[in-house]
Amino acid sequence: MSPRTWPGNQDRPALALHCMMGNASYWRPIAAQLQDLVQITAPDMPGHGASPDWDGGPPDFHTTVTRQAAALITRPLDLIGHSIGATVALRIAVAAPEAVRSLTLIEPVLFAASPDPDDTEELQEISEMAQNGAPEDAARRFLTIWGGLDWDMQTTAARKRLARQMAMVVSGNDTLLHDSANILRPDGLESIDAPVMLIMGQDSPNSIPSIAQALASRLQDVGRAVVQDASHMLPITHPTQTAELIRLNLERA
Structure with missing residues (x-):
């Protein structure tokens, strides 16, 4: 850190x-x-x-x-x-x-x-998107709920960084x-x-x-x-x- x-x-x-x-x-x-x-x-x-x-x-x-x-x-x-x-x-x-x-x-x-079944289903769907070749779509959906930022206002570099970070979201889900x-x-x-x-x-x-x-x-x-x-x-x-x-x-x- x-x-x-x-x-x-x-x-x-x-x-x-x-x-x-x-x-x-x-x-x-x-x-x-x-x-x-x-x-x-x-x-x-x-x-x-x-x-x-x-x-x-x-x-x-x-x-x-x-x-x-x-x-x-x-x-x-x-x-x-x-x-x-x-x-x-x-x-x-x-x-x-x-x-x-x-x-x-x-x-x-x-x-x-x-x-809450809705939470579980939502996060599992986002995880599947991230793992199945659509990390940017997964990041957009995740951030719509939990991020409070406008995806369309992000630079290309920022979108790529956020997409890479979806691997950490996926990894943390088992604990959460x-x-x-x-x-x-x-x-x-x-x-x-x-x-x-x-x-x-x-x-x-x-x-x-x-x-x-x-x-x-x-x-x-x-x-x-x-x-x-x-x-x-x-x-x-x-x-x-x-x-x-x-x-x-x-x-x-």
């Missing part, structure tokens, strides 16, 4: 993990708003931003990201994640709750927490849809004693509220918040509101 660290309170480190097909740079405005409280480090996942391409595994993409993110933790810190980054953050917190001072999960896409990483194991979520904040957008896909409810029902100390007029990419579209909600959770720790 290629990490970026912004100015902040060096006595209180925080680690922020981005979404699939994103990169660490979108945490910059949020880091600036929280610099009085924490110092945020945000790595680019393999195959994203300034990091080298993912080698295709094994292990799978989710496990690769989790191991690399966990290696950046040298003392208890505030852990923040968005989308797949939120599921990685949750996986780390379940495995090592003592390493987490607070946990902020923005739009966690752990579909296995609240299975079927919990192959066993994040939801008995007493796992319950072992997290740090304050947790679940943040979602008002206009996010229907599965997000049900996932949040399923996770919240098992967490010891949890708050939930909805950002008005926002959807899945709210750290980018609504950084001020997102930062304010993260701050609330940081102050509870």
Whole structure:
């Protein structure tokens, strides 16, 4: 992973993990708003931003990201994640709750927490497209739901990069849809004693509220918040509101 660290309170480190097909740079405005409280480090996942391409595994993409993110933790810190980054953050917190001072999960896409046949069918169809010679079509469809960007406005180079990244989407699906990483194991979520904040957008896909409810029902100390007029990419579209909600959770720790 290629990490970026912004100015902040060096006595209180925080680690922020981005979404699939994103990169660490979108945490910059949020880091600036929280610099009085924490110092945020945000790595680019393999195959994203300034990091080298993912080698295709094994292990799978989710496990690769989790191991690399966990290696950046040298003392208890505030852990923040968005989308797949939120599921990685949750996986780390379940495995090592003592390493987490607070946990902020923005739009966690752990579909296995609240299975929905529509989610499963959609992601399987997208995976089949990506694996059967149509990665650009797969990327366009994936991003229509989860990316919040206009495919037609992307350059040719950007479209090719997004199409390459579909291999990582495919690899991560087993963890997100079927919990192959066993994040939801008995007493796992319950072992997290740090304050947790679940943040979602008002206009996010229907599965997000049900996932949040399923996770919240098992967490010891949890708050939930909805950002008005926002959807899945709210750290980018609504950084001020997102930062304010993260701050609330940081102050509870």
